[in-house]
Amino acid sequence: MDWIAITSAIFLGAMMVFIFPRMREAVKNSPKGNMQDWMGYIIPLVAVIGFIILLINMV
Amino acid sequence: MNDHNISISRSQESILATNKVLKNTYLLLSMTLIFSGILAAVGMSMNLGHGAALVASIAAIALMWFVLPRTANSSTGIPVLFAITGLFGLGLGPVLNHYMAINPSIVSTALGGTGVIFLGLSGYALTTRKDFSFMGGFLMVGMLVVIGASLLNIFLQIPVLSLVSSAAVIMLMSGFILYETSSMIHNGETNYIMAAASLFLSILNMFQALLHILGAFSNND
Numbered sequence: 324m325d326w327i328a329i330t331s332a333i334f335l336g337a338m339m340v341f342i343f344p345r346m347r348e349a350v351k352n353s354p355k356g357n358m359q360d361w362m363g364y365i366i367p368l369v370a371v372i373g374f375i376i377l378l379i380n381m382v
Numbered sequence: 383m384n385d386h387n388i389s390i391s392r393s394q395e396s397i398l399a400t401n402k403v404l405k406n407t408y409l410l411l412s413m414t415l416i417f418s419g420i421l422a423a424v425g426m427s428m429n430l431g432h433g434a435a436l437v438a439s440i441a442a443i444a445l446m447w448f449v450l451p452r453t454a455n456s457s458t459g460i461p462v463l464f465a466i467t468g469l470f471g472l473g474l475g476p477v478l479n480h481y482m483a484i485n486p487s488i489v490s491t492a493l494g495g496t497g498v499i500f501l502g503l504s505g506y507a508l509t510t511r512k513d514f515s516f517m518g519g520f521l522m523v524g525m526l527v528v529i530g531a532s533l534l535n536i537f538l539q540i541p542v543l544s545l546v547s548s549a550a551v552i553m554l555m556s557g558f559i560l561y562e563t564s565s566m567i568h569n570g571e572t573n574y575i576m577a578a579a580s581l582f583l584s585i586l587n588m589f590q591a592l593l594h595i596l597g598a599f600s601n602n603d
Contacts, residue, residue: 326534327433334440336534339526342473346522356516363512364557371499371556375592379599380540382488 395448396569404508406574410463411581417464418471418582425475426482435473442469450579459575467581470586485600492592500585503556507563514564517521517557524554545598552592558584 412521424598425435445466481488483499528550535543565571571580 330436330440332533332536335529335536336435338443339533342522342526342529343480346519349522350519351460353518353520354516355565355589360512360516362515363510364514364517364560367506367560368504368553370502370557371552374495374499375504375552375595378491378592378596382485382491382596382600 383430399572400567400569403574403577407566407581409437410460410574410578411585414463414467414578414582415585417584418467418474418586420476421468421471422474426479427471428475429479430475432476435476438469439473442466445571446579450576454573454575454579463575463579463582465547467582468505470582474586474590477590477593484597486601488593488596492596495584495592495596496589498597499556499588500559500581503559504563505517507560508567511567512564513568514561514571515568517561521554521561523556524550524557528554538583540565541598545595548591548594551587552595555584555588555591 425438430438443467445462450459450462450466451460460599478489481492531543531547531550535547559581562571562577564586566577571577
């Protein structure tokens with residue numbers, strides 16, 4: 324394993340440590356979404372996935 | 383009647399403040415994207431190695447974590463944001479050189495694709511004015527899982543896991559774009575420097591993930 328892989332691993336580990344308390348706070352304080360709210364995310368996401376499939380076929 | 387007038391005046395003030403944040407954010411975002419693109423071209427022409435790119439990216443993240451939050455409320459925040467986006471751009475150099483060598487259309491398709499997805503999602507959040515604040519916890523948990531999977535894959539070296547991580551990054555960054563845009567509309571985010579930094583990071587991550595996916599499925603690979 325070269326130094327780039329080791330540095331990347333340390334960096335990603337540090338990111339996890341840094342993000343963890345923010346994640347816990349976000350989970351605790353975020354309002355709960357209902358089915359309609361989630362559909363507001365899922366519908367554009369399906370469009371994004373379809374668009375990426377189109378891009379894959381283009382390259 | 384007086385209360386009604388005060389309420390209308392406050393609502394107008396709030397709309398004006400929101401529009402100002404949106405305008406400043408998109409202006410700063412477009413300038414930082416151009417700057418980052420220039421630095422990416424510099425990184426490519428210098429034939430920067432992966433080690434130097436990693437150092438540039440770590441420096442950018444360190445500035446984003448430790449310096450930007452302290453300077454975002456003053457004019458110093460703008461040069462700090464340009465330094466961050468410039469370093470990220472420089473860090474992109476070797477990745478772009480790699481994909482240009484495989485098939486140059488991968489880079490242009492990923493760039494155009496990221497632009498279309500960003501504009502589409504921003505337009506969707508701006509026109510529907512939906513509140514995506516409920517996604518905060520989900521997005522942060524998703525980010526942690528993806529970072530954990532990427533860390534694991536440094537040791538395991540499983541190509542499928544790497545592709546799945548990239549697909550998850552695109553889904554999460556789509557969510558972050560909706561979340562951040564809705565946060566600006568609903569006055570959650572009032573600092574345009576922080577908003578521009580967050581959107582920049584979403585665009586950059588989405589571009590890199592899209593490059594990876596298109597590179598993997600490219601006919602020339």
